[in-house]
Every structure is written in C-alpha cells, then in structure tokens.
Amino acid sequence: MSDFYQKVYEVVRQIPVGRVTSYGAIARYLGTAGSSRMVGWAMNLSHHQEAYVPAHRVVNRNGLLTGKIHFGSPGEMEELLENEGVVVENDGVTGFDRLFWDPMKELR
Numbered sequence: 001m002s003d004f005y006q007k008v009y010e011v012v013r014q015i016p017v018g019r020v021t022s023y024g025a026i027a028r029y030l031g032t033a034g035s036s037r038m039v040g041w042a043m044n045l046s047h048h049q050e051a052y053v054p055a056h057r058v059v060n061r062n063g064l065l066t067g068k069i070h071f072g073s074p075g076e077m078e079e080l081l082e083n084e085g086v087v088v089e090n091d092g093v094t095g096f097d098r099l100f101w102d103p104m105k106e107l108r
Contacts, residue, residue: 004030008042009049011103015057018084019101020093022061029103036061044070056080063096 011026023036023043032038039058046053047070056077060066065088068077078088087094 004032004035004038005042005045008039009046009051009053011107012043012046012053012055012058013051014103014107015054015101018086018099020057020059020063020081020086020096020099021101021103022059024061025100025102025104026058029107040067043067047071054080057084057101059093059096063093063100065091065093 007030008026011029012021015021023039024033026039027033027035043053043055043058044067046055055067056071058067065077065081068074068091071077071080078091081088081093086099093099
C-alpha cells in the first residue's frame with residue numbers, strides 16, 4: 001500500500017458524518033492537485049482496509065456519486081449517505097455546497 005493511499009485514508013477518516021468532500025479537494029490538501037484520479041483509485045481499494053474508511057463520503061467535484069460502482073451493490077453508496085442524513089437525488093448530493101467539507105479549511 002502506498003504512502004499516498006494511506007494519507008488519503010487518514011483524510012477520509014476525518015470527514016464528519018453527514019458531510020462529503022471531493023477527490024480533488026483531498027488531492028489539493030495533500031499537495032498533489034493533479035492527482036484526483038489517484039484519490040479515486042485509493043477509494044476503490046479502501047473497502048479492503050483493516051481500519052474502516054468512509055469512502056461513501058467522497059464524491060466528484062459536482063457532488064455526483066461516481067464511485068458507486070465500487071461498492072457492494074449499486075445502491076450501497078447512496079444508502080450509506082442517506083443513513084447519515086444526506087439526501088441523494090439522481091446520483092447527486094442535494095445541497096452539495098452546504099454539505100461540502102474542505103480539508104484545506106478543516107484540517108489546519
């Protein structure tokens with residue numbers, strides 16, 4: 001497991017319940033703004049980590065659940081978010097701007 005992936009998981013574990021962030025926001029926080037896709041790959045592998053990684057809280061820059069295909073079932077990512085009070089419609093987080101958690105601001 002790469003150090004980069006471990007750093008991604010450390011950030012994702014700090015996203016509060018009921019909030020979401022984006023692949024790009026995590027990449028920027030880690031000082032690798034062009035590595036959003038690598039954050040996505042880390043999320044794909046997060047389901048196999050010993051310590052839980054709440055990957056369902058990471059969406060694309062528009063609030064879309066683009067990573068949902070990497071969960072156990074097609075509706076699992078949406079279900080996990082909704083269990084935390086996040087409303088999802090048409091595979092997108094309703095109120096994304098309001099629920100967005102920016103690690104650059106929150107993890108100083």
